[in-house]
Amino acid sequence: MIMESIxxxxxxxxxxxxxxxxxxxxGIAGTYIVSRRLVFLSxxxxxxxxxxxGIGYYAxxxxxxxxxxxxxxxxxxxxxxxxxxxxxxxxxxxxxxxLGMATGxxxxxxxxxxxxxxxxxxxxxxxxxxxxxxxSLGLLSVVLIIYFSVFYRTILYISFDENYARTYTSYVxxxxxxxxxxxxxxxxxxxxxxxVVLVLSLLTxxxxxxxxxxxxxxxxxxxxVLFGFIGAVTGYGMAWFAGIPAGAAIxxxxxxxxxxxRIFTSVIKKINKKYSES
Amino acid sequence: MSVLLEIKNVYAGYGERxxxxxxxxxxxxxxxxxxxxxxxxxxxxxxxLILGIVRPTSGTVRYNESLIDRRNxxxxxxxxxxxxxxxxxxxxxxxxxxxxxxxxxGRMDRADKERAQNIIRELGLQGYEKATLSELSGGQxxxxxxxxxxxxxxxxxxxxxxxxxxDTSFENEFYLRLRELxxxxxxxxxxxxxxxxxxYVKSFACVNRKxxxxxxxxxxxxxxxxxxxxxxxxxxxxxxxTVLEKHE
Numbered sequence: 001m002i003m004e005s006i007x008x009x010x011x012x013x014x015x016x017x018x019x020x021x022x023x024x025x026x027g028i029a030g031t032y033i034v035s036r037r038l039v040f041l042s043x044x045x046x047x048x049x050x051x052x053x054g055i056g057y058y059a060x061x062x063x064x065x066x067x068x069x070x071x072x073x074x075x076x077x078x079x080x081x082x083x084x085x086x087x088x089x090x091x092x093x094x095x096x097x098x099l100g101m102a103t104g105x106x107x108x109x110x111x112x113x114x115x116x117x118x119x120x121x122x123x124x125x126x127x128x129x130x131x132x133x134x135x136s137l138g139l140l141s142v143v144l145i146i147y148f149s150v151f152y153r154t155i156l157y158i159s160f161d162e163n164y165a166r167t168y169t170s171y172v173x174x175x176x177x178x179x180x181x182x183x184x185x186x187x188x189x190x191x192x193x194x195x196v197v198l199v200l201s202l203l204t205x206x207x208x209x210x211x212x213x214x215x216x217x218x219x220x221x222x223x224x225v226l227f228g229f230i231g232a233v234t235g236y237g238m239a240w241f242a243g244i245p246a247g248a249a250i251x252x253x254x255x256x257x258x259x260x261x262r263i264f265t266s267v268i269k270k271i272n273k274k275y276s277e278s
Numbered sequence: 279m280s281v282l283l284e285i286k287n288v289y290a291g292y293g294e295r296x297x298x299x300x301x302x303x304x305x306x307x308x309x310x311x312x313x314x315x316x317x318x319x320x321x322x323x324x325x326x327l328i329l330g331i332v333r334p335t336s337g338t339v340r341y342n343e344s345l346i347d348r349r350n351x352x353x354x355x356x357x358x359x360x361x362x363x364x365x366x367x368x369x370x371x372x373x374x375x376x377x378x379x380x381x382x383x384g385r386m387d388r389a390d391k392e393r394a395q396n397i398i399r400e401l402g403l404q405g406y407e408k409a410t411l412s413e414l415s416g417g418q419x420x421x422x423x424x425x426x427x428x429x430x431x432x433x434x435x436x437x438x439x440x441x442x443x444x445d446t447s448f449e450n451e452f453y454l455r456l457r458e459l460x461x462x463x464x465x466x467x468x469x470x471x472x473x474x475x476x477x478y479v480k481s482f483a484c485v486n487r488k489x490x491x492x493x494x495x496x497x498x499x500x501x502x503x504x505x506x507x508x509x510x511x512x513x514x515x516x517x518x519x520t521v522l523e524k525h526e
Contacts, residue, residue: 031365035364036364153373153377153385154382154383156366160364161359161360163355163359164374167329167353168349168377168378169377215365215410216366216367216370
């Protein structure tokens with residue numbers, strides 16, 4: 001009995017920590033990609049990293065490590081090509097997207113025996129996160145918080161207007177590479193939470209909710225983390241009690257929050273308008 | 279008037295492509311120079327050369343270091359490339375003009391914020407501190423970027439086609455503001471609208487791969503063609519100048 005409740009307690013703590021770290025990393029990185037309109041690029045990185053997962057399975061090393069290598073390399077590659085302006089970005093991302101999925105499927109198919117975790121990589125499984133997953137997500141949260149608070153204005157101004165930023169710093173490309181690499185890492189580590197198919201919404205929905213309430217970049221980041229956490233915990237609870245896949249439940253509850261916020265802000269706007277008219 | 283910077287026999291370009299060829303130009307205190315020339319002729323490259331973003335492949339750009347360095351050059355780029363929906367408010371945009379005086383991990387202190395607030399007030403943007411660009415009119419957006427260029431207290435102001443996107447109704451007001459600023463700083467303004475510009479600037483530099491300096495604001499078609507500087511002479515608004523036909 002006692003053993004059981006401790007196990008359950010441990011399980012809940014793990015889940016909550018997972019939600020917390022996922023919302024911190026996704027909130028910070030998500031605000032960056034939504035502001036810079038990198039949603040499609042992020043989709044490319046996500047699906048490219050699935051190739052790494054497949055190779056990881058086949059070759060017998062950690063699929064997450066494989067995904068990280070694939071994700072970061074493809075992200076840096078795209079950033080490099082777009083800095084050198086040698087690329088029609090959208091087409092290249094589209095190709096990378098498909099290539100990653102194809103590679104992943106081929107290698108998983110070639111892997112002898114049953115691969116039980118494939119579904120969890122496609123749709124995520126917060127219920128099976130390991131301590132190692134939590135440690136890496138926790139570390140990434142710390143790194144992102146430090147990086148974005150120390151270099152806040154530099155990162156912000158480069159993503160707003162990099163041409164102008166070049167007039168006062170020669171490190172524009174360095175910052176773009178570092179930020180993109182951290183972005184890729186965020187995506188890859190959150191694949192454990194929401195899966196290849198759904199992770200993008202984990203990053204993009206919270207900032208979009210936040211931007212209904214504020215247009216100040218720092219506030220958008222903070223509110224994204226908060227809304228992300230509320231959505232993740234709600235979804236996690238739903239998954240727990242209704243026995244449905246957690247990744248899908250989390251995304252579902254985030255979309256519901258987004259819809260409610262949308263209605264709320266437009267009602268407020270209408271009321272304000274009426275007041276100012278009368 | 280003392281010299282601020284001197285460009286001597288500069289060649290510059292991007293990769294294999296040479297954009298500027300054997301360009302020499304001297305900018306002094308009090309200058310208000312119109313930089314004219316066709317699109318792709320090298321106007322923007324000339325400004326980036328002065329800013330140090332583009333480096334000369336040969337020749338020199340020398341600052342008079344007792345008066346000026348890269349940090350007190352204000353820059354208003356062509357702002358059409360900026361995403362107006364980006365979640366960044368007016369006050370923070372103006373503050374970004376102080377970044378050349380900051381470390382990359384620098385914070386903005388109270389004095390910086392007061393300085394930004396003063397500029398916002400001077401430019402008639404008070405009340406819009408917390409607005410994003412998408413909530414502003416074209417003329418207001420232009421003033422925000424002018425504010426960013428002015429934040430660092432520049433001695434030289436570089437403007438890249440500021441007439442490109444602003445409504446005509448704001449144009450006159452904008453140029454009068456520049457004339458006022460010119461009392462405190464030298465101004466270099468790229469434009470392809472010679473007609474309007476000529477009633478405000480004191481001199482012209484015509485850039486079409488090569489650069490020709492013209493020390494007075496009056497410029498004629500004959501001179502333009504002698505400079506090999508094909509440009510459309512347009513004019514509108516309250517301009518006390520002859521309208522010249524399109525130059526072939």
